[in-house]
Amino acid sequence: MTTTAPDSDGATAEESAATGDADADDPLLRVRNLEKTFGGITAVDGATFDVERGTITGLIGPNGAGKSTTFDLVTGVQTPDSGQVVFDGTDITGWRPHRAANRGLVRTFQIARELDEMTVLENAMLAPRGQVGEKLWRAVLPGARSAVVRQEEQLREQAWETLEFLELDHLAEEYAGALSGGQRKLLELARVLMIEPEMILLDEPLAGVNPTLEEKLLDRLHALREDGYTFLLVEHDMDVIMNHCEPVIVLHQGEVLVEGSPEQVQNDDRVLEAYLGGEV
Amino acid sequence: MSARIDDGTAAVAEWFDGRSDAALLLVLAVGLYALFTGVSLVLGYDLGGIVNTLRRITFLSAIYAMLVLALNLQWGYTGLFNLGVAGFMAVGVYTMGMLSTAPTTNPPGLGLPLPIGILGGVLAAGLVGAVASLPALRLRGDYLAIVTLAFSEIVRLTYRSPVFETFSVAGLSLGTGGSTGMSLPTNPIRMLFYENPQAVTSPPSAFGEAVFGTFEALGVRAPVVEGMAYAIALLFVVAGVYVLLRRVGNSPFGRVLKAIREDETVAGALGKDTRLFKVKVFALGCGLMGLAAILWRIGGLASTEDFRPITTFYVFVALIIGGAGSNTGSVVGGAVFASLLFEGPNFVRRVVTQYVDIGIGQTPNTIFEAVGPLASLDVTPLLAYTISDVNVSALRLVLLGVVLIYLIQNRPEGLLGHRTETAASVDLSERPGGEDR
Numbered sequence: 227m228t229t230t231a232p233d234s235d236g237a238t239a240e241e242s243a244a245t246g247d248a249d250a251d252d253p254l255l256r257v258r259n260l261e262k263t264f265g266g267i268t269a270v271d272g273a274t275f276d277v278e279r280g281t282i283t284g285l286i287g288p289n290g291a292g293k294s295t296t297f298d299l300v301t302g303v304q305t306p307d308s309g310q311v312v313f314d315g316t317d318i319t320g321w322r323p324h325r326a327a328n329r330g331l332v333r334t335f336q337i338a339r340e341l342d343e344m345t346v347l348e349n350a351m352l353a354p355r356g357q358v359g360e361k362l363w364r365a366v367l368p369g370a371r372s373a374v375v376r377q378e379e380q381l382r383e384q385a386w387e388t389l390e391f392l393e394l395d396h397l398a399e400e401y402a403g404a405l406s407g408g409q410r411k412l413l414e415l416a417r418v419l420m421i422e423p424e425m426i427l428l429d430e431p432l433a434g435v436n437p438t439l440e441e442k443l444l445d446r447l448h449a450l451r452e453d454g455y456t457f458l459l460v461e462h463d464m465d466v467i468m469n470h471c472e473p474v475i476v477l478h479q480g481e482v483l484v485e486g487s488p489e490q491v492q493n494d495d496r497v498l499e500a501y502l503g504g505e506v
Numbered sequence: 507m508s509a510r511i512d513d514g515t516a517a518v519a520e521w522f523d524g525r526s527d528a529a530l531l532l533v534l535a536v537g538l539y540a541l542f543t544g545v546s547l548v549l550g551y552d553l554g555g556i557v558n559t560l561r562r563i564t565f566l567s568a569i570y571a572m573l574v575l576a577l578n579l580q581w582g583y584t585g586l587f588n589l590g591v592a593g594f595m596a597v598g599v600y601t602m603g604m605l606s607t608a609p610t611t612n613p614p615g616l617g618l619p620l621p622i623g624i625l626g627g628v629l630a631a632g633l634v635g636a637v638a639s640l641p642a643l644r645l646r647g648d649y650l651a652i653v654t655l656a657f658s659e660i661v662r663l664t665y666r667s668p669v670f671e672t673f674s675v676a677g678l679s680l681g682t683g684g685s686t687g688m689s690l691p692t693n694p695i696r697m698l699f700y701e702n703p704q705a706v707t708s709p710p711s712a713f714g715e716a717v718f719g720t721f722e723a724l725g726v727r728a729p730v731v732e733g734m735a736y737a738i739a740l741l742f743v744v745a746g747v748y749v750l751l752r753r754v755g756n757s758p759f760g761r762v763l764k765a766i767r768e769d770e771t772v773a774g775a776l777g778k779d780t781r782l783f784k785v786k787v788f789a790l791g792c793g794l795m796g797l798a799a800i801l802w803r804i805g806g807l808a809s810t811e812d813f814r815p816i817t818t819f820y821v822f823v824a825l826i827i828g829g830a831g832s833n834t835g836s837v838v839g840g841a842v843f844a845s846l847l848f849e850g851p852n853f854v855r856r857v858v859t860q861y862v863d864i865g866i867g868q869t870p871n872t873i874f875e876a877v878g879p880l881a882s883l884d885v886t887p888l889l890a891y892t893i894s895d896v897n898v899s900a901l902r903l904v905l906l907g908v909v910l911i912y913l914i915q916n917r918p919e920g921l922l923g924h925r926t927e928t929a930a931s932v933d934l935s936e937r938p939g940g941e942d943r
Contacts, residue, residue: 301775327777335775341768343831344761348929352761353776359758359931360778362786366753371931374757378932386937399935421777 252315254279254425254456255331260299260309261480262292269295270306271480277425282447282457284471284488286464288501292480293460294336297427301333302326314424328355330424334431336460338410342403346394349402349413350385353420357381381420388416392446407434412443425456432463444470468492476500527834530922534838538563538845545853549860554726561734563845568740569802570848571840573821575747575833576794581822582830583755584787585767587651590638591795591821593658596813597634598796599690599803600665602627604680606691613672613681613688620691624800631796632789634661639788643781646770655815666810685810693805695736699728740801744837747794752833754790761929763787820848823906827913829920831927838921847909851902855893862889869894 253276262270270292277283287293298304300311302323311319313331321329341349359365359374389395392412397405402413411431418426432440444466447457461467467474468488476484476491478500484491491497542563546556573591580586606623607615618626642653664670665682672681682688696703699714710718710728718728754760765773766780773780803812820843827847828839869890870876876891892901913920928934 303771303775322779323771323774324777324779327775332777333775335772339769339772341765341772343768344764344929345934347934348761348764351758351930351934352765352773352778355777357758360762362754362759362790365757365759365931366750371753371757375931378758378930379938382930382932382934382937398937417776 253277254314256312257300258310260296261307262295262299262304263307268480270299273477273480273482275475275482275485277456277458279456280451280454282451282459282471284467284474285458285460285477286467286474287477291477293477294429296477297333297429297460301331301427327421332418332421332423333427334414334418334429336429338414340402340405340410340413342401344402345399346389346402346413347385347398350388350416350420351381353417354381355421385420388419392416408436408439411435427458429460430462432461432466530834531837534841538841545857549856552725554730557726557734558730561730561737563849564737565740566844566849567841568737568744569798570824570844571744571837572747572798573795574824574828574836574840575751576791576798577821577825578830578833578836579751579754580787580791582825583760583767584763584784586784586787587647588654589651589818590654590658591818592813592815593661594631594635594792594795595799596661596665598627598631599799599808600682601630602800603688603690603808607688609679611689613683614679616678616680620694623691627800628793628797632793635792636785636789639785643784658815658818662810662813687807687809689807690804693736695732695739698735699732743801748833748837755833755927755929757931764929823910826910826920829922832922833927835920835922847906848902851898851905855898858889858893862886
């Protein structure tokens with residue numbers, strides 16, 4: 227299943243050495259030479275980058291640079307033509323999304339995808355990993371169900387706490403379909419937090435969110451980062467990227483153009499040219 | 507006029523929303539029984555006839571309720587558009603028949619005990635459901651519907667094929683009976699009443715004698731008593747299926763099913779292996795459809811005619827009436843469909859023939875003969891034509907069409923569609939131990 231590009235052999239060797247003790251200094255996510263074409267269009271063309279633990283890493287680039295496709299390839303929504311994705315020392319290239327999520331790598335969607343006919347609380351309680359009640363026989367058999375109920379009581383409390391943290395608790399019994407755009411973004415964040423992952427890929431989490439809510443959301447992200455979460459953030463709002471992300475990765479035409487601190491990226495002529503459509 | 511009807515619908519809907527499920531089902535049962543008792547009295551039936559009428563609607567309502575509950579799991583909860591209901595029903599019935607009919611009958615069976623036959627039929631229907639779901643897993647909506655519809659026709663035509671009329675496997679003779687069908691083992695309720703339940707002419711057991719004696723005195727004959735007992739037993743099976751599916755729905759498992767219905771990609775991104783859930787739902791739902799079909803046909807004849815796509819269509823209509831996504835709605839839909847829409851036209855015919863003097867042999871043969879006399883304001887020929895033996899099943903379809911159009915326009919979520927069925931095994935309506943908000 228794994229397609230390893232020839233020039234990443236070195237990296238693979240390092241990886242297998244490091245797998246034994248995935249140590250805290252290793253990057254949490256390593257992406258190597260990722261490629262994906264759709265018909266004649268190359269959406270991602272050899273993207274290679276790392277995401278360090280405990281960072282909010284920004285991923286920017288002009289429209290069509292391949293940001294969303296990169297997200298899809300990393301989280302398994304689509305399978306790369308070649309390249310490698312290593313998460314926490316495990317090669318997860320081509321894994322289906324649910325496996326990646328259970329390994330601790332989850333994502334949100336560019337356009338918030340709520341489960342409209344489920345309540346906010348049900349949305350939140352859906353997410354956690356390892357729910358015993360997801361086994362059909364446990365849900366049904368009389369003796370086995372008490373364990374399910376016990377776990378559900380815990381999950382319900384955890385869901386309430388998460389909703390409180392994101393200030394969604396007053397909406398807990400509403401249908402998700404009734405939420406506003408910004409509230410949907412928050413709910414999507416609540417859902418992925420309930421999974422208790424190690425890393426969250428956020429695809430434009432602030433699009434359509436009003437400035438007050440945006441500030442609040444960003445504060446939450448920083449609080450979570452301090453708790454040990456790692457974020458990879460796609461965002462079009464340059465102020466957000468420059469003030470909140472470190473480091474910043476610039477994608478252009480499916481490749482990594484620049485990677486560095488916000489200042490470095492801001493002062494790089496190639497980035498300006500990429501955004502203004504000039505030749506690189 | 508139409509405004510008044512809309513008000514009426516809204517009032518009924520509001521009334522439905524405000525009631526507990528148990529009270530609702532009780533009221534529905536009492537209402538239907540009262541209605542059909544009334545119709546029987548109008549028709550001049552004696553007590554035996556009344557009980558027989560109630561037996562018929564109880565039996566059909568129970569069977570349809572089971573089928574609708576099973577389909578609700580697949581379509582209402584998980585959003586899987588399974589148009590192969592009739593096919594999975596056929597698998598259940600034919601497998602049970604082949605396992606349990608005696609080797610001496612034509613077509614021959616294996617002669618295994620009935621419980622093994624029923625269990626085998628249910629398992630076979632579930633297994634075939636799981637296998638059928640495998641290629642269908644990548645398909646959604648319309649495409650899944652087309653594949654399952656085609657699959658059910660393949661099943662039906664296979665059972666109908668002369669190749670399988672009788673055949674041998676490892677020295678054992680088996681058969682489906684092809685186009686003539688297969689007579690199935692006798693109804694298990696006979697064990698209560700007869701010494702030798704397999705034989706048609708068996709002396710009643712001591713218990714049977716007592717019961718039959720009591721009812722005979724009231725004018726209710728033995729076959730009717732037996733049939734009513736079976737119909738009541740079926741109500742307990744429906745209750746069992748209802749409880750089972752409620753537990754499935756009110757659990758983390760059911761929560762994932764709802765999520766798959768709403769957005770499968772999201773369910774996958776949240777770490778749920780959606781394919782596994784879909785296979786399980788197909789297996790469980792199709793197994794229950796097999797069970798319902800076995801209980802429907804047992805003691806009678808298995809014929810491929812019963813498993814045409816129209817049967818699937820009926821189950822869908824019943825689910826739409828009750829409201830997809832609601833288990834209680836499924837039972838309500840099944841009962842309302844079976845008694846009013848499916849059996850209703852037959853009773854209308856009987857009442858009309860009783861009170862309108864059509865005259866023997868006066869029923870028009872063509873629509874033109876029927877419509878012609880309208881010019882002289884004579885409606886009897888049209889009425890006679892509409893409710894004739896030949897046309898009453900067509901009338902049923904017309905009625906279904908009208909009901910569907912009305913429901914889609916005025917209450918698309920069905921009678922009980924938008925009731926909250928909590929997708930959790932605990933109460934989500936308040937936060938226990940949480941401070942007041």
